[in-house]
Amino acid sequence: MKHVLLMLALMLAAAMSLHAAVGCDLNDPDRDVKRLFPNSSGYKTFYVSVQQKGGKDLLAKVEKRLGDKFTGMFETMDVPYTVYEVYKDKQVIGYIHGVNQKGQYGGIQIFLALDTKGTITAFYYQKLTNQSAKAFRSAEFGRQFVGLSMKDFTAYEPATGKLEGTLAKIKNPAPKAERDFKATFRGVKKNLILMEEFGYIK
Amino acid sequence: MPSLFGVAWKNLLRKRLRSLLTIVGIALSTWVLVSLLGFNQGYENSLNKDIDNLGFQVLLTAKGCPYEAATLMLKGGTGLKYMPESIIDSVVANPQVERVTPMLMHAVFDPNKGESGGITAFLGIDPATYPAMKTYLQFQQGSWFSRPEALEAVFGYESAELEQREVGDEYLLPESDAVVTVVGVLKRSGTQDDGTIFLPIKALQKIYGVENLVTSIGIKVQKETDLTAYEEELYKLTDVQVVSMAQVKQTISNLVATARVMVMSIAIIAILIAMVGVMNTVLMSVLERWQEIGIMKSMGAMTSHIFRLIWFETILLTFAGGVLGSVMSWILASTTDTLIRSVLPYSPTSSLVQVDILLALKAIGIIMAIGIVSGIYPAWKAARIRPIEAIRSTDGEQ
Numbered sequence: 387m388k389h390v391l392l393m394l395a396l397m398l399a400a401a402m403s404l405h406a407a408v409g410c411d412l413n414d415p416d417r418d419v420k421r422l423f424p425n426s427s428g429y430k431t432f433y434v435s436v437q438q439k440g441g442k443d444l445l446a447k448v449e450k451r452l453g454d455k456f457t458g459m460f461e462t463m464d465v466p467y468t469v470y471e472v473y474k475d476k477q478v479i480g481y482i483h484g485v486n487q488k489g490q491y492g493g494i495q496i497f498l499a500l501d502t503k504g505t506i507t508a509f510y511y512q513k514l515t516n517q518s519a520k521a522f523r524s525a526e527f528g529r530q531f532v533g534l535s536m537k538d539f540t541a542y543e544p545a546t547g548k549l550e551g552t553l554a555k556i557k558n559p560a561p562k563a564e565r566d567f568k569a570t571f572r573g574v575k576k577n578l579i580l581m582e583e584f585g586y587i588k
Numbered sequence: 589m590p591s592l593f594g595v596a597w598k599n600l601l602r603k604r605l606r607s608l609l610t611i612v613g614i615a616l617s618t619w620v621l622v623s624l625l626g627f628n629q630g631y632e633n634s635l636n637k638d639i640d641n642l643g644f645q646v647l648l649t650a651k652g653c654p655y656e657a658a659t660l661m662l663k664g665g666t667g668l669k670y671m672p673e674s675i676i677d678s679v680v681a682n683p684q685v686e687r688v689t690p691m692l693m694h695a696v697f698d699p700n701k702g703e704s705g706g707i708t709a710f711l712g713i714d715p716a717t718y719p720a721m722k723t724y725l726q727f728q729q730g731s732w733f734s735r736p737e738a739l740e741a742v743f744g745y746e747s748a749e750l751e752q753r754e755v756g757d758e759y760l761l762p763e764s765d766a767v768v769t770v771v772g773v774l775k776r777s778g779t780q781d782d783g784t785i786f787l788p789i790k791a792l793q794k795i796y797g798v799e800n801l802v803t804s805i806g807i808k809v810q811k812e813t814d815l816t817a818y819e820e821e822l823y824k825l826t827d828v829q830v831v832s833m834a835q836v837k838q839t840i841s842n843l844v845a846t847a848r849v850m851v852m853s854i855a856i857i858a859i860l861i862a863m864v865g866v867m868n869t870v871l872m873s874v875l876e877r878w879q880e881i882g883i884m885k886s887m888g889a890m891t892s893h894i895f896r897l898i899w900f901e902t903i904l905l906t907f908a909g910g911v912l913g914s915v916m917s918w919i920l921a922s923t924t925d926t927l928i929r930s931v932l933p934y935s936p937t938s939s940l941v942q943v944d945i946l947l948a949l950k951a952i953g954i955i956m957a958i959g960i961v962s963g964i965y966p967a968w969k970a971a972r973i974r975p976i977e978a979i980r981s982t983d984g985e986q
Binding site: 413414417418458459460461486487488489490491492493494511512513514515516517519520523 | 698699700701702703706728729748749750751752753754757758759760762765767773
């Protein structure tokens with residue numbers, strides 16, 4: 387019984403220490419970095435926020451580039467974003483960055499692996515709540531984002547969700563889940579903009 | 589004729605740096621003392637508040653059932669054991685029981701959470717009784733469920749943040765096709781409720797096919813109830829385990845007791861150092877003024893005058909240090925709070941160090957008492973100076 391009570395006491399302590407805004411971290415960075423960059427030898431983790439990097443001015447700039455406002459209780463300036471800078475020996479070979487995006491039935495966590503020029507080398511849903519989640523999380527769907535970069539998303543307007551240019555080739559794997567399909571593009575565009583604005587991608 | 593205070597004050601000002609350093613030393617000791625006395629009363633109050641915030645004093649669960657979401661996660665969502673809802677009637681039959689609230693914890697595997705899936709836990713609650721037990725829960729948005737069996741959900745702040753849910757949004761329950769509407773998002777409470785997704789118990793039972801079953805019952809008993817005796821009575825029910833919040837409190841208190849003893853020991857050492865420091869400062873001052881005191885006595889100052897003068901200087905030093913230390917402890921209360929939190933195995937959520945005026949006065953009183961005791965020897969030493977010998981001497985005491 388003593389052990390049970392001790393555990394409860396420690397759990398209370400753990401639960402009470404959680405107060406920071408939720409960012410978007412890899413569930414298992416060691417494993418995930420190696421999976422996304424098989425030739426990597428290490429990585430560094432950086433925590434950055436719009437508030438810290440430029441405040442309201444930066445927020446306005448990001449929103450303008452995104453073509454949409456940051457909305458709701460949880461898409462705010464102070465959300466900490468986690469950037470994993472990936473190394474091969476001492477050389478930076480790329481980045482991994484995830485964002486939270488509001489989906490139809492729950493939160494979507496969209497991770498991108500990028501090379502140093504900002505080209506997507508891997509696309510990955512860490513979390514997605516939808517009846518068609520399996521189709522979205524399939525390798526085939528994710529592969530369609532590989533090779534794209536910010537210039538492909540510049541014209542994308544989250545409000546209309548209309549796909550043009552190279553993006554038009556990406557097919558919705560679950561037509562019933564149109565909202566999450568559109569949310570994915572908004573999330574990817576936001577992810578790329580933030581990586582540029584935070585100064586990781588030139 | 590100058591007053592005793594005036595003479596003592598001037599004497600202290602003659603060696604300003606030494607007086608100042610002595611006052612700072614006393615102030616630091618007072619700071620430690622006030623903070624620790626504040627901690628003693630603050631910790632107890634804070635812990636009681638946390639326990640009260642749990643809403644019930646006794647949690648009844650099926651034997652071996654993990655009763656906390658965190659334990660459930662550690663066990664990979666397995667190991668849930670159920671009790672029939674009818675057990676509530678047996679519990680309520682006891683006149684010592686003020687209120688009960690049934691709960692159903694349900695954990696499901698969500699294959700789309702993380703690389704290889706994860707566990708999501710839900711807590712089914714009775715909207716008629718649970719909110720009354722957890723009165724500290726406040727809403728950021730919305731409110732509790734509209735009906736006992738409604739397909740609705742209330743999210744703790746952190747679970748809402750993770751799922752990016754707000755009032756009016758839909759949420760798909762994993763391992764089912766059921767979609768619930770978010771009707772409330774709670775404010776941060778600093779408890780495990782922040783990470784909980786609440787559903788009406790009837791709805792949760794129906795969706796996951798566990799009708800008429802519960803995993804735990806929260807029990808609030810009458811104030812005058814002997815909890816230990818009541819727990820024994822509960823164990824007469826078959827296959828149950830009883831978790832008493834009084835026991836939890838005792839366990840936490842035991843965890844902290846060792847740390848408190850260590851910290852109090854440090855405080856006593858700090859006070860002793862201050863005491864020796866004061867005595868040393870005043871004694872040095874007496875030795876330096878050996879001739880001067882001799883002259884004062886030759887001019888008619890009585891032994892009692894000299895004794896009172898030196899003693900008063902000591903009391904002035906300790907009073908100034910005590911006041912400064914009390915002010916410091918009040919200003920630095922939050923810093924002290926953080927420092928203490930960093931060494932404790934468990935810290936309640938609200939303020940650990942509660943400094944109030946009564947406590948500050950008490951500490952000043954203790955420090956002045958120390959000053960009074962410390963000042964006796966130097967004052968006695970000064971009072972017994974023989975004028976002729978003192979005037980003849982060249983280097984203070986011979």
